[in-house]
Amino acid sequence: MPDRRAQLDTLRIHLGALVAMLRLDWDCTWTRHFESCLSRAELLAKDAPDQDALNALSGAVMHVFGGMGSFNDYAPWRNGQVIRGMEGLDAASGAVYDAALELRRIDA
Template sequence: MEDRAAQLDELIMELSALCDLLAHDSRCEWRRHFVSCLRQAEALAATPHDQPSLNMLSGSVMSVFGGMGSFNDYVPFKHGRLIAGMEALDEASGRVYQAALALRVIAARD
């Protein structure tokens, strides 16, 4: 069985990096969501946690990816230019998504 604590630590690290990147754009409305998820993840890491709690956290993180008007549509531009410091946004958001997905368990069907 995979080490859920290590996976949770990985998600915390990736969320923290993404929040730091998003701080470069003072108008970014998505940062609040990811900071909230980071706080939830940190709280889970500090206490004994169960799989349903990890699944809820994973779902919360992943809920803003995909579909019209989602975080995937966010473009960090100001005055027609990429905001300085945001060059790694795609990679960082991809790592957050993958780390959240790793926490999720899909029950096997008979």
């Protein structure tokens, strides 16, 4: 059985890193979404969340990835250059997605 508390902690760490990065772009419309997800994760970490609550958090995180107009389309550019400090955005967002997916995975 997976350690859901450890998985939630991993997601919290990755969300925190992503939020810190997104805050470097004052025009980023996605920051608020990930801040909200981080707040939800922090609240869940204070209790003993059930799998339904963890699945809801995972779904909230993951639903902005994929499709036209999604977070995947976000480009951290200003004046023709990547915003300083956001060079690792792809890795950070990938880590958030993977951690959210792992949190909802049910192993047989």
